[in-house]
Amino acid sequence: xxxxxxxxxxxxxxxxxxxxxxxxxxxxxxxxxxxxxxxxxxxxxxxxxxxxxxxxxxxxxxxxxxxxxxxxxxxxxxxxxxxxxxxxxxxxxxxxxx
Amino acid sequence: xxxxxxxxxxxxxxxxxxxxxxxxxxxxxxxxxxxxxxxxxxxxxxxxxxxxxxxxxxxxxxxxxxxxxxxxxxxxxxxxxxxxxxxxxxxxxxxxxx
Numbered sequence: 001x002x003x004x005x006x007x008x009x010x011x012x013x014x015x016x017x018x019x020x021x022x023x024x025x026x027x028x029x030x031x032x033x034x035x036x037x038x039x040x041x042x043x044x045x046x047x048x049x050x051x052x053x054x055x056x057x058x059x060x061x062x063x064x065x066x067x068x069x070x071x072x073x074x075x076x077x078x079x080x081x082x083x084x085x086x087x088x089x090x091x092x093x094x095x096x097x098x
Numbered sequence: 099x100x101x102x103x104x105x106x107x108x109x110x111x112x113x114x115x116x117x118x119x120x121x122x123x124x125x126x127x128x129x130x131x132x133x134x135x136x137x138x139x140x141x142x143x144x145x146x147x148x149x150x151x152x153x154x155x156x157x158x159x160x161x162x163x164x165x166x167x168x169x170x171x172x173x174x175x176x177x178x179x180x181x182x183x184x185x186x187x188x189x190x191x192x193x194x195x196x
Contacts, residue, residue: 003146004139006154008106008190041102043194048101048162049169056104056192058156064146071147092106092190094154096141 002038002098003061005070007091011054015087020044020055023083027057033075036066053092060098067095100136100196101159103168105189109152113185118142118153121181125155131173134164151190158196165193 011020024042031040042057061067070076109118122140129138140155159165168174 006104008192041196045192046194048165048193053190053192056194067146092151094106094143094151095146096144096154098139
Protein backbone atom coordinates (compact mmCIF):
# COMPACT_ATOMS: atom_id res chain seq x y z
CA UNK A 1 0.00 0.00 0.00
CA UNK A 2 1.81 3.11 -1.28
CA UNK A 3 1.77 6.17 0.96
CA UNK A 4 2.18 9.86 0.24
CA UNK A 5 3.62 11.90 3.12
CA UNK A 6 2.90 15.64 3.06
CA UNK A 7 4.34 18.25 5.43
CA UNK A 8 3.38 21.92 5.30
CA UNK A 9 5.31 24.57 7.22
CA UNK A 10 4.83 28.16 8.27
CA UNK A 11 8.24 29.74 8.66
CA UNK A 12 9.32 32.54 11.00
CA UNK A 13 8.83 36.03 9.54
CA UNK A 14 12.51 36.81 10.12
CA UNK A 15 13.84 33.60 8.59
CA UNK A 16 16.61 34.47 6.13
CA UNK A 17 16.01 33.58 2.49
CA UNK A 18 19.31 31.71 2.40
CA UNK A 19 18.25 29.57 5.36
CA UNK A 20 14.96 28.74 3.64
CA UNK A 21 16.77 27.77 0.43
CA UNK A 22 19.28 25.71 2.41
CA UNK A 23 16.41 23.83 4.09
CA UNK A 24 14.96 23.04 0.65
CA UNK A 25 18.34 21.81 -0.61
CA UNK A 26 19.04 19.68 2.47
CA UNK A 27 15.59 18.08 2.41
CA UNK A 28 15.83 17.44 -1.32
CA UNK A 29 19.18 15.70 -0.84
CA UNK A 30 17.55 13.09 1.42
CA UNK A 31 16.29 11.20 -1.61
CA UNK A 32 19.93 10.32 -2.38
CA UNK A 33 20.49 9.05 1.15
CA UNK A 34 17.27 7.29 2.16
CA UNK A 35 16.46 4.45 -0.28
CA UNK A 36 12.86 4.10 0.88
CA UNK A 37 11.99 7.46 -0.73
CA UNK A 38 10.32 6.62 -4.06
CA UNK A 39 9.52 10.22 -5.02
CA UNK A 40 10.29 13.53 -3.34
CA UNK A 41 9.19 17.05 -4.21
CA UNK A 42 9.37 20.13 -2.05
CA UNK A 43 9.46 23.87 -2.37
CA UNK A 44 8.77 27.31 -1.02
CA UNK A 45 5.38 28.85 -1.77
CA UNK A 46 5.32 30.42 -5.23
CA UNK A 47 3.08 33.36 -4.24
CA UNK A 48 0.15 32.39 -6.48
CA UNK A 49 -2.52 32.83 -3.79
CA UNK A 50 -3.11 34.91 -0.68
CA UNK A 51 -2.79 33.52 2.82
CA UNK A 52 -0.71 30.47 1.93
CA UNK A 53 1.77 28.67 4.15
CA UNK A 54 5.46 28.98 3.29
CA UNK A 55 6.73 25.52 2.37
CA UNK A 56 5.52 22.03 1.56
CA UNK A 57 7.06 18.65 0.86
CA UNK A 58 5.46 15.59 -0.69
CA UNK A 59 7.24 12.26 -0.47
CA UNK A 60 6.03 8.86 -1.69
CA UNK A 61 6.82 5.49 -0.14
CA UNK A 62 6.00 1.91 -1.15
CA UNK A 63 4.52 1.15 2.29
CA UNK A 64 3.75 2.65 5.70
CA UNK A 65 6.82 0.83 7.02
CA UNK A 66 9.03 2.57 4.46
CA UNK A 67 7.55 5.90 5.46
CA UNK A 68 8.37 5.16 9.12
CA UNK A 69 11.94 4.17 8.18
CA UNK A 70 12.28 7.59 6.53
CA UNK A 71 10.68 9.40 9.48
CA UNK A 72 13.18 7.92 11.93
CA UNK A 73 16.23 7.86 9.63
CA UNK A 74 19.22 9.66 11.23
CA UNK A 75 19.81 11.78 8.11
CA UNK A 76 16.18 12.97 8.17
CA UNK A 77 16.27 13.67 11.89
CA UNK A 78 19.51 15.65 11.46
CA UNK A 79 17.99 17.86 8.72
CA UNK A 80 14.99 18.56 10.97
CA UNK A 81 17.21 19.55 13.89
CA UNK A 82 19.74 21.61 11.92
CA UNK A 83 17.79 23.21 9.07
CA UNK A 84 14.06 23.16 9.91
CA UNK A 85 13.72 23.71 13.67
CA UNK A 86 15.61 27.04 13.70
CA UNK A 87 13.22 28.65 11.16
CA UNK A 88 9.88 26.87 11.61
CA UNK A 89 6.81 28.47 13.17
CA UNK A 90 4.29 25.65 12.67
CA UNK A 91 4.17 22.20 11.09
CA UNK A 92 1.19 20.23 9.82
CA UNK A 93 1.30 16.81 8.21
CA UNK A 94 -0.84 14.12 6.63
CA UNK A 95 0.01 10.71 5.25
CA UNK A 96 -2.54 9.08 2.94
CA UNK A 97 -2.66 5.96 0.85
CA UNK A 98 -2.17 6.48 -2.88
CA UNK B 99 6.86 25.96 -15.26
CA UNK B 100 4.95 23.06 -13.67
CA UNK B 101 3.21 23.72 -10.36
CA UNK B 102 2.13 21.43 -7.53
CA UNK B 103 -0.86 22.68 -5.53
CA UNK B 104 -1.24 21.26 -2.03
CA UNK B 105 -4.19 21.81 0.33
CA UNK B 106 -4.31 20.43 3.85
CA UNK B 107 -7.51 20.44 5.91
CA UNK B 108 -8.50 19.96 9.51
CA UNK B 109 -12.08 18.71 9.61
CA UNK B 110 -14.75 19.26 12.25
CA UNK B 111 -14.69 16.66 15.04
CA UNK B 112 -18.33 15.80 14.39
CA UNK B 113 -17.98 15.46 10.61
CA UNK B 114 -19.62 12.21 9.52
CA UNK B 115 -17.35 9.61 7.95
CA UNK B 116 -19.66 9.41 4.95
CA UNK B 117 -19.36 13.16 4.39
CA UNK B 118 -15.57 12.93 4.53
CA UNK B 119 -15.55 10.07 2.01
CA UNK B 120 -18.00 11.95 -0.23
CA UNK B 121 -15.66 14.98 -0.20
CA UNK B 122 -12.77 12.75 -1.27
CA UNK B 123 -14.86 11.23 -4.09
CA UNK B 124 -16.14 14.59 -5.33
CA UNK B 125 -12.68 16.17 -5.31
CA UNK B 126 -11.17 13.14 -7.04
CA UNK B 127 -13.81 13.37 -9.78
CA UNK B 128 -12.61 16.86 -10.71
CA UNK B 129 -9.73 15.38 -12.71
CA UNK B 130 -12.35 14.08 -15.18
CA UNK B 131 -13.93 17.51 -15.48
CA UNK B 132 -11.06 20.02 -15.41
CA UNK B 133 -8.58 19.31 -18.24
CA UNK B 134 -5.82 21.47 -16.72
CA UNK B 135 -5.35 18.91 -13.93
CA UNK B 136 -2.31 16.83 -14.92
CA UNK B 137 -2.18 14.72 -11.76
CA UNK B 138 -4.46 14.58 -8.73
CA UNK B 139 -4.11 12.64 -5.49
CA UNK B 140 -6.00 13.17 -2.26
CA UNK B 141 -7.00 11.31 0.83
CA UNK B 142 -7.89 11.20 4.49
CA UNK B 143 -5.06 10.86 7.00
CA UNK B 144 -4.00 7.22 7.37
CA UNK B 145 -3.28 7.46 11.11
CA UNK B 146 0.44 6.73 10.84
CA UNK B 147 1.54 9.61 13.08
CA UNK B 148 0.21 11.59 16.03
CA UNK B 149 -1.12 15.12 15.70
CA UNK B 150 -1.72 15.05 11.96
CA UNK B 151 -4.30 17.03 10.03
CA UNK B 152 -7.24 15.14 8.53
CA UNK B 153 -7.00 15.45 4.75
CA UNK B 154 -4.65 16.55 2.00
CA UNK B 155 -4.77 16.94 -1.76
CA UNK B 156 -1.91 17.32 -4.20
CA UNK B 157 -2.62 18.41 -7.76
CA UNK B 158 -0.15 19.12 -10.54
CA UNK B 159 -0.53 21.65 -13.34
CA UNK B 160 1.58 22.51 -16.38
CA UNK B 161 1.66 26.21 -15.45
CA UNK B 162 0.53 28.74 -12.86
CA UNK B 163 -2.20 29.81 -15.30
CA UNK B 164 -3.55 26.26 -15.44
CA UNK B 165 -3.59 26.13 -11.64
CA UNK B 166 -5.61 29.38 -11.59
CA UNK B 167 -8.04 27.99 -14.18
CA UNK B 168 -8.61 25.05 -11.83
CA UNK B 169 -8.93 27.27 -8.75
CA UNK B 170 -11.68 29.34 -10.36
CA UNK B 171 -13.37 26.53 -12.33
CA UNK B 172 -17.14 26.32 -11.54
CA UNK B 173 -16.95 22.58 -10.84
CA UNK B 174 -14.15 23.13 -8.31
CA UNK B 175 -15.95 26.04 -6.66
CA UNK B 176 -19.13 23.93 -6.41
CA UNK B 177 -17.29 21.07 -4.67
CA UNK B 178 -15.82 23.53 -2.17
CA UNK B 179 -19.22 25.04 -1.40
CA UNK B 180 -21.16 21.77 -1.23
CA UNK B 181 -18.75 19.16 0.15
CA UNK B 182 -15.84 20.95 1.87
CA UNK B 183 -17.23 24.06 3.58
CA UNK B 184 -19.81 22.17 5.68
CA UNK B 185 -17.13 19.95 7.34
CA UNK B 186 -13.91 22.00 7.28
CA UNK B 187 -12.32 23.52 10.39
CA UNK B 188 -9.14 24.98 8.83
CA UNK B 189 -7.44 25.07 5.43
CA UNK B 190 -3.80 25.63 4.60
CA UNK B 191 -2.29 25.63 1.13
CA UNK B 192 0.97 26.00 -0.78
CA UNK B 193 1.73 26.01 -4.48
CA UNK B 194 5.34 25.38 -5.50
CA UNK B 195 7.18 24.92 -8.76
CA UNK B 196 8.13 21.36 -9.60
